[in-house]
Amino acid sequence: MSSFVIAAIAMLLALVPLGVVLCRAEVMSAVVAYEAIGSVAVLVLMLLAEGFRRSGEFELAVLLAVLLLGGGLVFVRFLERWR
Amino acid sequence: MARAVIVDVLLGLAVAVVLISAAGVLLMRDAYQKAHYVMPVSVVAPVLIALAIGVQSGWTISTGQSWLVVAVMVIASPFLAHATVRAIWIREHGGASRDLARAGRDGERQDGGRL
Numbered sequence: 251m252s253s254f255v256i257a258a259i260a261m262l263l264a265l266v267p268l269g270v271v272l273c274r275a276e277v278m279s280a281v282v283a284y285e286a287i288g289s290v291a292v293l294v295l296m297l298l299a300e301g302f303r304r305s306g307e308f309e310l311a312v313l314l315a316v317l318l319l320g321g322g323l324v325f326v327r328f329l330e331r332w333r
Numbered sequence: 334m335a336r337a338v339i340v341d342v343l344l345g346l347a348v349a350v351v352l353i354s355a356a357g358v359l360l361m362r363d364a365y366q367k368a369h370y371v372m373p374v375s376v377v378a379p380v381l382i383a384l385a386i387g388v389q390s391g392w393t394i395s396t397g398q399s400w401l402v403v404a405v406m407v408i409a410s411p412f413l414a415h416a417t418v419r420a421i422w423i424r425e426h427g428g429a430s431r432d433l434a435r436a437g438r439d440g441e442r443q444d445g446g447r448l
Contacts, residue, residue, distance in 0.1 A: 253337075253344055266355075278417075283358055290374060305393070308395060315409065326417050
């Protein structure tokens with residue numbers, strides 16, 4: 251198991267506290283946790299693509315990084331208008 | 334050997350940044366404070382990982398794509414953080430910025446005076 255895969259597994263541990271905030275905190279704190287979880291997911295995809303030597307899978311990370319901006323903006327625009 | 338050590342150090346730093354930021358998001362009191370801890374995850378950690386991939390692989394397609402991810406995240410994250418904090422502020426102050434913008438269009442200030 252390469253160090254990139256080990257780092258990806260270690261990075262997944264960050265999803266536990268972020269998931270607690272996502273489930274238990276008030277809605278805008280949950281949005282912040284959602285954005286952090288999305289960023290961690292991008293990093294994990296990068297690490298796994300390099301760890302398994304599959305350069306084609308970097309496209310998933312690129313795509314998720316782009317969609318993270320669009321999805322996050324939709325969330326915050328929705329939540330600033332509706333309570 | 335030295336290359337492997339550098340890669341491990343960079344990956345360890347990236348993991349530490351992400352774990353500390355996740356703890357910060359968990360422990361801070363309100364959403365404003367929590368929002369500060371998203372930025373290291375989306376700016377610092379990708380740079381460290383891209384450096385590690387560059388050291389490991391040299392100039393390959395993987396390195397180029399990892400720096401593309403870094404570029405997207407470094408450009409997008411400040412916009413998203415700004416939009417998030419603006420949304421939190423508008424929710425807390427009852428749409429005060431929209432009222433202010435409307436008053437600006439009508440030529441009136443919030444305290445009733447003319448602009």
